[in-house]
Amino acid sequence: MAITWRDDSRELHLHNGRVSLVLAVHENGWLGQLHVGAPLDPTASYRHLGPTDFRGFANRLDEPVGLAVPTAGSGDFRVPALVVEGADGSTVLDLVYRGHRIAAGKPGLDGLPSTYVEDPAEATTVGIDLADPIAGLLVTLSLTIFEDRPVIARSMRLVNEGDTGLIIRTAMSASLDLPDGAWDLLTLSGAWARERRPHRAALLPGRRSVGSLRGATGHGQDPSLFLLRPGTDEAHGEGLAISLVYSGNFLAEAEVGPRGPTRARIGLHPDGFAWTLEPGASFTTPEAVIAWSADGVGGLSDAFHGLFGERLARGAWRDRPRPVLLNSWEGVYFDFDHDRLVEMARGAVDLGVELFVLDDGWFGGRDDDTSSLGDWEVDRRKLPAGLGPLAADIEALGLRFGLWIEPEMVSPRSRLFEAHPDWAIGVPGRPRTESRQQLVLDLSRPEVVDHLETAIAAVLGSASISYVKWDMNRNITEPYGGALPPERQGEFFHRYLLGTYELWRRLTSRFPEVLFESCAGGGGRFDPGMLAFAPQAWTSDDTDAIERLAIQWGASHVYPLSSMGAHVSAVPNHQVGRITPLATRAAVAFFGVFGYELDPRALSGPERAEIRAQIAFYREHRELFQRGRFVRLRSPLGRDDGAWMVISPDRRGAIVAHVRILARPVPPPDRLRLRGLDPGLTYRVSPWPGPSAGDASDGVRRGGDVLMAAGLGLVPEDPPTGAPGGDFSSRIWVLSAD
Numbered sequence: 001m002a003i004t005w006r007d008d009s010r011e012l013h014l015h016n017g018r019v020s021l022v023l024a025v026h027e028n029g030w031l032g033q034l035h036v037g038a039p040l041d042p043t044a045s046y047r048h049l050g051p052t053d054f055r056g057f058a059n060r061l062d063e064p065v066g067l068a069v070p071t072a073g074s075g076d077f078r079v080p081a082l083v084v085e086g087a088d089g090s091t092v093l094d095l096v097y098r099g100h101r102i103a104a105g106k107p108g109l110d111g112l113p114s115t116y117v118e119d120p121a122e123a124t125t126v127g128i129d130l131a132d133p134i135a136g137l138l139v140t141l142s143l144t145i146f147e148d149r150p151v152i153a154r155s156m157r158l159v160n161e162g163d164t165g166l167i168i169r170t171a172m173s174a175s176l177d178l179p180d181g182a183w184d185l186l187t188l189s190g191a192w193a194r195e196r197r198p199h200r201a202a203l204l205p206g207r208r209s210v211g212s213l214r215g216a217t218g219h220g221q222d223p224s225l226f227l228l229r230p231g232t233d234e235a236h237g238e239g240l241a242i243s244l245v246y247s248g249n250f251l252a253e254a255e256v257g258p259r260g261p262t263r264a265r266i267g268l269h270p271d272g273f274a275w276t277l278e279p280g281a282s283f284t285t286p287e288a289v290i291a292w293s294a295d296g297v298g299g300l301s302d303a304f305h306g307l308f309g310e311r312l313a314r315g316a317w318r319d320r321p322r323p324v325l326l327n328s329w330e331g332v333y334f335d336f337d338h339d340r341l342v343e344m345a346r347g348a349v350d351l352g353v354e355l356f357v358l359d360d361g362w363f364g365g366r367d368d369d370t371s372s373l374g375d376w377e378v379d380r381r382k383l384p385a386g387l388g389p390l391a392a393d394i395e396a397l398g399l400r401f402g403l404w405i406e407p408e409m410v411s412p413r414s415r416l417f418e419a420h421p422d423w424a425i426g427v428p429g430r431p432r433t434e435s436r437q438q439l440v441l442d443l444s445r446p447e448v449v450d451h452l453e454t455a456i457a458a459v460l461g462s463a464s465i466s467y468v469k470w471d472m473n474r475n476i477t478e479p480y481g482g483a484l485p486p487e488r489q490g491e492f493f494h495r496y497l498l499g500t501y502e503l504w505r506r507l508t509s510r511f512p513e514v515l516f517e518s519c520a521g522g523g524g525r526f527d528p529g530m531l532a533f534a535p536q537a538w539t540s541d542d543t544d545a546i547e548r549l550a551i552q553w554g555a556s557h558v559y560p561l562s563s564m565g566a567h568v569s570a571v572p573n574h575q576v577g578r579i580t581p582l583a584t585r586a587a588v589a590f591f592g593v594f595g596y597e598l599d600p601r602a603l604s605g606p607e608r609a610e611i612r613a614q615i616a617f618y619r620e621h622r623e624l625f626q627r628g629r630f631v632r633l634r635s636p637l638g639r640d641d642g643a644w645m646v647i648s649p650d651r652r653g654a655i656v657a658h659v660r661i662l663a664r665p666v667p668p669p670d671r672l673r674l675r676g677l678d679p680g681l682t683y684r685v686s687p688w689p690g691p692s693a694g695d696a697s698d699g700v701r702r703g704g705d706v707l708m709a710a711g712l713g714l715v716p717e718d719p720p721t722g723a724p725g726g727d728f729s730s731r732i733w734v735l736s737a738d
């Protein structure tokens, strides 16, 4: 068992040789946290890491004592993990250990997405009961350690054991106490079309937080925190990261307390949140995933990639090679008909594309974004024969067919809104704020979820549809649950998410063979919660190669390449107007789930030939791109270039890409040191597509040791790639062991 209980010292130790979490029951019954991070010997006691004469905080205000579930008002003045208001209006809690259960495996979470196991031997879970008899509250802290991963999953379940109602005001999924304040905080922050830029700064006394109050995780902040020692870099040094398996309002925060220790917490955002817990009722928090590594930021990313790709993503497509797709959006936007789409598909199949996706504009009377969301019936003006014959014509060309939907939304100009204006979120008597001319449906109401299940299932059953892009293009304003009583409005945002997850659950289980991709104006809801339903997400609406270099670099901190949709689009780029070489657009998009977002009919002959070669290359190396270990080599942020690589699990194959953002005169000598190769192997290093265009080069032979110690030559080139150079140029090398 990877969880050990010591009766003598009343310690619980979660251990697997890769990470340790040590908790202890103090004299007063409180559950303390003695250690989280580096793996420790499971046979030893770590009591000396905590207080020896602990009697509560009353006599020891501000002591840097670690607690598993810190509460407010009892002498620990740092941010709490749990605030519950009792019948008397007080939020003081005294959570005392009642018992625990250790079992193989990992149970699911009520109504919420979570990581899972396929075999109980993959993980061990402990449920620790903490109770406050005065409040009538039972808190079960659930902790799971995975066998071969440096990760621990954590959530809480609250039960009202009393006979009066309680109000949950704060219920964080994880709270971790670290012994000192010498940490840098790295968060992934941005905006629409420039999501997930890493920002790193030293913690200072006080609080630093990121979060969302939009009803979705949002483009602005990823629901994750990285705490890194100041010297930690991509490959070396200690780091601890927490990521939340949730898709709505969240708070992720680190606080350095007055005496220096750090508390990190993550969970549902307490602002605006209040959940009434009636006697006998329970509430489960979302799950937080805690990763620890001594191998730098890259080690933390490895931990997330493995867990999220293998035991958060699920369903038939989790492990299947993802098809190369062509999406109609940037190619034709709303301007298409049956014949035009079939012509596009004919062009796509000639390039080697495997899946044709019809984006927005196929339903209601939608010629622009001002109408029809909610009216999920095919627009017969554009598609007189309907979706079935369109899908059949496209499949007859040898492609699969995919479709865009945006189920959570309604246009004020729609039949659905006319019939059910009360289904749109809004406060009765107040105007509703429109965004992109649309409103959000109240998925906290079960009848709305039922309606959407029926409407979308009818669409998906009406044609041979292999793929669905589930979009969500605005955030929630005037939050108000139409079916909730006034005193329960603080539950609205979370209930919206529970309804949304329920809709995802029903549709993904009714259509298990469909590949779902989540999207929210690009990466506005690209989070671990969505990954549990859709194994891939549209990373950003920005398809410019240079912007994507930064966006994918940032997203890769948490998300595996198998989850990151990445497409080549036309130039001048539609978001930033930049003109980049076709080769560079592909060199960036290869590192994700690859596709195109353009009109094949507009391509020149040479462009078609180049794209054919790109798709053939991606398909040949698809396993490596989608399942290989991704290693960030050179950050493109604030630099003139960027580089990354993927490596096969057996380390016998790898692909390296370098992108020059701006070329400079008289560049100094420069070599790109690789990582993760086998130092004992010799690799054939072949530039792709080869020094003379179209020629596959046999390349040169280099040891893994020298490729990691000295690297590939960028200036001067070693081996030569034949790539033209200049602004926005790129180079790719394929490495294969002899």
Ligand code: DGJ
Binding pocket: 329, 359, 360, 404, 471, 473, 519, 520, 521, 522, 538, 540, 541
């Ligand atoms: C936003 C998405 O991110 C785009 O890719 C596209 O699907 C549009 N919505 C369609 O409205």
